[in-house]
Amino acid sequence: MSSFVEQCRKEWSRLGVPEAEANEMAADLEADLAEAKMEGVSAEEVLGNGYFDPRSFAASWAAARGFVRPARPARGTIQVRTLALALGAVIAAAFVALGLAFLFGTPVINRSMSAAAAPFALHRHPLPPLFVNPSGRHPVDFGTMVPPSLQPAGLVLLLLGLGGLGAILWTVGTQVASVSSTPPRRRKGRRRQRLQPTPASRLCCPSLVLPSQGLNRPLVRVFTSQLTRQVLAKVRAKQMRFADLAETS
Amino acid sequence: MAVSGGRRTQLLRGVLDLCLLAVMGDDPAYGYEMTKRLGERGLSIVGEGSIYPLLGRLERDGLVDTQRAASNGGPPRKYYRLSRQGRQALEAGTREWRATRDAVDAVLGLEGAEVLA
Numbered sequence: 586m587s588s589f590v591e592q593c594r595k596e597w598s599r600l601g602v603p604e605a606e607a608n609e610m611a612a613d614l615e616a617d618l619a620e621a622k623m624e625g626v627s628a629e630e631v632l633g634n635g636y637f638d639p640r641s642f643a644a645s646w647a648a649a650r651g652f653v654r655p656a657r658p659a660r661g662t663i664q665v666r667t668l669a670l671a672l673g674a675v676i677a678a679a680f681v682a683l684g685l686a687f688l689f690g691t692p693v694i695n696r697s698m699s700a701a702a703a704p705f706a707l708h709r710h711p712l713p714p715l716f717v718n719p720s721g722r723h724p725v726d727f728g729t730m731v732p733p734s735l736q737p738a739g740l741v742l743l744l745l746g747l748g749g750l751g752a753i754l755w756t757v758g759t760q761v762a763s764v765s766s767t768p769p770r771r772r773k774g775r776r777r778q779r780l781q782p783t784p785a786s787r788l789c790c791p792s793l794v795l796p797s798q799g800l801n802r803p804l805v806r807v808f809t810s811q812l813t814r815q816v817l818a819k820v821r822a823k824q825m826r827f828a829d830l831a832e833t834s
Numbered sequence: 835m836a837v838s839g840g841r842r843t844q845l846l847r848g849v850l851d852l853c854l855l856a857v858m859g860d861d862p863a864y865g866y867e868m869t870k871r872l873g874e875r876g877l878s879i880v881g882e883g884s885i886y887p888l889l890g891r892l893e894r895d896g897l898v899d900t901q902r903a904a905s906n907g908g909p910p911r912k913y914y915r916l917s918r919q920g921r922q923a924l925e926a927g928t929r930e931w932r933a934t935r936d937a938v939d940a941v942l943g944l945e946g947a948e949v950l951a
Contacts, residue, residue, distance in 0.1 A: 609912070614886070616909045617866035631869055635884040642884060649890035 589628065589639050590615050596643035602652040610646060674753050680746030687739025846879070849931060851888055853877060855897065855916060855924040862901070864911035865889060889914060897923050 590611050597607040621631045628636050635642030647653045857863065857871040865886060872879065879885065892898045897920035905911040916924065 610886075612909065613865060613912050616905070616911060617864070617869075620866050620908060621869075630873075630878070631866055631884075632886075633879045633884040635886070642886075645887040646884075646890055649887040649894065651890075651894045 587615065587618055589618070589632075589636070592639035593643035593646075596640045597647055597652075600644060600647055600653045602647045606650070606652060610650075670753055670757065673749060677746045677749030677753060680742045680749065682746075684739045684741070684743025684746055687735045688743060846877075849927075850879070850885070851892060852924065852927040852931060854885060854888060854892065855920055855927070858898065858914050859916050859921070859924060862913040862915040864905065864913050868914070892920065896920075 593614065594607060594611050597610070602610075617631055618628055621628065632642065635645075644653065853872060854868055857868050857875070860871075863871065868885060868889075869879065872885075889898070893900055893914070897917055898914045899917045901913050901915065902910050903913050
């Protein structure tokens with residue numbers, strides 16, 4: 586057996602391809618390559634690009650024949666990943682908020698202070714006690730809460746947070762794209778119900794019953810509508826007969 | 835042109851299944867035999883994808899019937915033959931290809947060139 590076929594066999598074994606099928610594919614491949622070699626044709630000409638990547642070649646062949654299904658992560662894995670993404674998003678958002686506070690906290694607080702420092706008479710409503718000291722005369726100096734030395738740290742936090750949010754959005758986007766591009770699987774045990782012929786339908790109209798496909802639906806519709814018309818006509822005829830009898834009596 | 839190799843690959847990828855159905859439409863054939871038939875008609879797959887996964891897909895989709903039979907003095911081979919569904923797919927695909935080819939020729943201005951030639 587050639588080394589190429591041997592590598593393919595290993596890959597099929599790893600992927601769980603049934604042995605009989607793997608043997609069949611290996612035998613076909615081996616015979617084709619041997620014949621090509623006898624005719625002086627290179628393996629590349631027979632296998633195309635697959636010659637340079639036996640594992641991918643073997644995997645794509647097995648997948649095309651339906652022996653390998655693309656693996657899906659388990660439900661538990663999906664939940665853990667979702668939780669990790671949510672936690673990461675919260676942390677990144679906190680980083681952004683802290684970074685913004687460190688960077689722009691001082692000017693914002695200065696505006697509050699200037700507003701708080703204005704005469705109270707100018708305000709329609711008295712300032713809340715948060716902005717004044719217990720004596721009620723001097724505004725609290727919030728500027729000392731965000732020293733200028735924290736601004737570089739704020740910038741770093743902001744960048745980290747924005748980067749984290751971007752990475753999380755990108756991850757979510759790729760996952761959504763991969764899910765939307767994957768064709769939905771049909772659930773096991775939930776097959777579409779097919780209209781099956783009943784004994785009565787077999788008796789009344791055997792020509793409508795196809796050998797393996799159940800009932801021919803368009804024909805059934807025509808048949809049932811005709812049947813309904815006939816029944817209605819008979820009912821009307823009987824009603825008229827009863828009416829005639831009533832009149833004569 | 836830098837993209838010419840990639841374009842050939844893309845074009846072949848779109849029609850190689852059709853070509854396989856066409857070459858096995860004459861007579862049942864095994865894998866390597868089909869490669870030879872493609873080559874005889876001027877279509878070499880050197881540097882392109884392999885036909886084997888494609889044959890697997892055609893088989894799975896019911897477009898070909900398979901049968902193991904002895905080859906000329908060699909080991910038994912898996913012969914591929916067009917199924918009825920495959921023949922319909924070949925006809926539909928040929929129509930699609932011709933329509934696409936004509937439209938592209940018209941866009942590229944090749945219809946006049948053919949008439950002149």
